[in-house]
Amino acid sequence: MDDTFYETFSLEAMAADQKEAEAFANRLEETGLYRAPANLKSSILQQSRQLDVRLIAGTNHLSKKTQLFRYSLKVSLAAACSIGFIIAMPRLHERYTVSLSASSSSPIHVEAYEKLQKWNGKISELSKSFFDLEVPLYDE
Amino acid sequence: MSRINADAQLEQWIDKYQNLIYSICFQLTKDHFDAQDLTQETFLSAYKNLAYFDGRNERAWLCKIASRKCLDYLKHSGRKQIPTDGQFLITCSPAGPPPEDEIIDNALNQELYDCCMKLKEPYRQVALDYFYHEMDAGEMAEKRGKNLKTIQTQIYRAKAMLRKLYRKEDLLHG
Numbered sequence: 001m002d003d004t005f006y007e008t009f010s011l012e013a014m015a016a017d018q019k020e021a022e023a024f025a026n027r028l029e030e031t032g033l034y035r036a037p038a039n040l041k042s043s044i045l046q047q048s049r050q051l052d053v054r055l056i057a058g059t060n061h062l063s064k065k066t067q068l069f070r071y072s073l074k075v076s077l078a079a080a081c082s083i084g085f086i087i088a089m090p091r092l093h094e095r096y097t098v099s100l101s102a103s104s105s106s107p108i109h110v111e112a113y114e115k116l117q118k119w120n121g122k123i124s125e126l127s128k129s130f131f132d133l134e135v136p137l138y139d140e
Numbered sequence: 141m142s143r144i145n146a147d148a149q150l151e152q153w154i155d156k157y158q159n160l161i162y163s164i165c166f167q168l169t170k171d172h173f174d175a176q177d178l179t180q181e182t183f184l185s186a187y188k189n190l191a192y193f194d195g196r197n198e199r200a201w202l203c204k205i206a207s208r209k210c211l212d213y214l215k216h217s218g219r220k221q222i223p224t225d226g227q228f229l230i231t232c233s234p235a236g237p238p239p240e241d242e243i244i245d246n247a248l249n250q251e252l253y254d255c256c257m258k259l260k261e262p263y264r265q266v267a268l269d270y271f272y273h274e275m276d277a278g279e280m281a282e283k284r285g286k287n288l289k290t291i292q293t294q295i296y297r298a299k300a301m302l303r304k305l306y307r308k309e310d311l312l313h314g
Contacts, residue, residue, distance in 0.1 A: 011168065011214070014207035021203035028163050036162035037176060038274035041154045044183045046277070048150055056188045057146060 168210040182206040267298040
């Protein structure tokens with residue numbers, strides 16, 4: 001094998017240095033590129049519209065202090081919710097088991113399920129409206 | 141940069157560099173599906189980290205992200221590449237025929253078609269439409285009158301099945 005005919009790239013160097021990565025890209029362009037699937041673009045754009053991706057992209061635009069504030073707010077809120085859940089759960093459980101044993105049927109489960117479903121719907125509506133708000137906000 | 145500008149920037153980058161990034165990923169992974177996933181991840185990572193981009197050389201920046209994604213993938217899968225002294229080495233042959241050659245393209249397409257045909261319904265038709273005919277998930281949902289989420293789930297499952305089939309064939313052909 002003629003070594004002068006081949007060029008070897010280190011992937012680790014490419015991942016660390018833009019110049020190395022670009023040199024590899026140049027070499028690939030010289031030899032010819034593969035055609036990316038036609039649906040790749042729509043698939044990427046669709047994923048970029050997902051809330052989690054947008055949130056990360058949005059928070060990266062904030063200053064370090066604001067990012068830290070947001071993060072601590074999120075953690076505190078999660079901790080508060082967990083504590084609230086821990087306090088409320090035994091009482092709720094007790095109430096449900098008492099009423100369940102009294103009625104000896106399952107409408108209580110149906111009721112709880114319906115309540116959960118209702119809340120779930122409300123949360124998804126809220127997040128949807130929150131998400132839609134961003135477009136006019138940036139349009140202005 | 142506002143959200144709308146970021147979206148426009150992403151779209152522009154995809155139009156301009158999707159073939160390059162896909163080629164880098166394919167060259168490094170030698171797997172059509174992994175290359176597709178890694179290309180997606182590269183652009184999404186660029187979108188998320190647009191705030192950190194210095195605005196100078198987007199091509200080099202995207203190539204570096206793609207290389208990092210591929211390196212992480214290869215390190216985790218530990219399958220395709222054999223590390224030499226802690227380094228992943230890629231050899232490029234400038235004398236090789238261009239991969240966009242019609243013969244190679246046809247052979248790849250035929251292999252994809254054969255693998256799609258080995259799947260059971262509804263995954264066969266989903267795989268044919270999405271991977272072979274390169275239809276959009278939205279278009280497919282409209283065509284079949286199904287929920288987009290259902291189609292996306294079927295695509296996800298079909299992709300996993302195709303991956304298994306490809307790997308089985310790789311093993312068979314050495």
